[in-house]
Amino acid sequence: MRKPWQPQQPRDWWLHNPAYRRYMLREATALPLMLYTLLLLAGIFQFSRGEVAFAAWLSWMQTPAALLLQGIALAAALLHAVTWVALVPKILVIDSDRLRIDPRQVLRAHQLGALAGNLGLVVATLWLLWPAGGA
């Protein structure tokens, strides 16, 4: 007589294995990134309402709560960027009779692209601040 034991996945399955904890941390980056995106959206709304509202948003972004959220979001964004780029060559595989690109090249291209994109944006912001801020 067969009477197999049917295991049930426990609700806290992801706590019991380091690989699952890393996965959940990667997925959890979405929460601070969503909140940060909502901050940005609020910034666009305030921007559309005019100079005074925009200035208020800028100074609100300097409050401790907003700075804390931005700090967590920055850490999340870095973790997201590193884990995302690492997975790209496993998903984006260009390998046909006509065109084949080495997965290491795909990885390298995305690493360089992410580096250039992020650093370029920071440099552009500093450049924008110079004349506008009158510092």
Next chain:
Amino acid sequence: MRRSHEPISWSLFGAGGMLLAFIGPGLIVSTLLLAWLVQDPQALHATLSSGLQHPLARLAALAVIALPLYHTAHRLYHGLHDLHITGPTWLLGGFFYGGATALSALCALWLFSL
């Protein structure tokens, strides 16, 4: 086997994830720097306004909001499933994907009425 409509949300998730990897950390550092170093918010408003005159710039700004919204909504939607937090699909899907769509529409409205 019924065809899943996941390709729609997965494509948006992928685009948002790629965008966040390429400019996410830089964007957060940039807004930190902007709020911290700006001397004359009015001048900054003027500079950004003139930059946003071009429709392509407005489209880019919309993408920077909308795609991360879809990306994060997708991850959180699936994260709830992982955490055994269940509910009707129409409710959870409507909240996350519907919310991302509604906020993206609002963002487009604000950007294109500048």
Next chain:
Amino acid sequence: MGTIELVATRYRPEQDVQPWEQRYTVPCSEDMSLLDALNYIKDELDPSLSHRWSCRMAICGSCGVMVNGEPKLSCKTFLRDYREAGVVQVRALDNLPVERDLVADISGVVEHIEAVKPWLIRHSTAPVDTAHTQTPEQMARYHAFSQCINCALCYAACPQFGRNPAFLGPAALTLAQRYNLDSRDEGSSERMPWLNAEEGVWSCTFVGYCSEVCPKDVDPASAINRGKVASDINYGVNLFRLLRGKSDA
């Protein structure tokens, strides 16, 4: 030669209501595999302990068990690597029904694998005069995916399969990709409905642990996520067909 503690999770369907743990002390030498230890228990200590094995050389795929929480082939796992941990916890593969002791029932996995038609499909059944030739590059495209030995470690590693056993899972979806990527195959249209389904590639969230535990370096996570790209394109093409008034494929 020292000894090591081995804790096996037992389940005897005739008398047990739920699994329980039994502790054994087994010899531990440099060259002893976990399979050797299980066979030692069976031969010398407790003939009632059940476990599956056959080839002893990581090719039959029979001896998969959870070792200190990780899915492993017991023949490819060595006691010497657990000296520091001091104890080896062994139980049947996670996410699968336990038939008895360390024996997991993988018949559901086998059904999932069969569903995706993991064989070469040709439209013409007429015998060909010449062989279906294939360049080394064309073979390299699917070769890693063809190394699967159906051991089901990836299913024990997959929390999405644990969450929803209807999910076709890593090995089945990898084999679907293996044949879809084979230049001699013409059956991808028969496999795409399985990939396109909720229970197909779309239940995967790229946890990636399946690829970490695979004893043959098959990388199922990559295969499934490449399947997502294929399914994504298939969805777009089908949408275009529908917009042009053609039937749903």
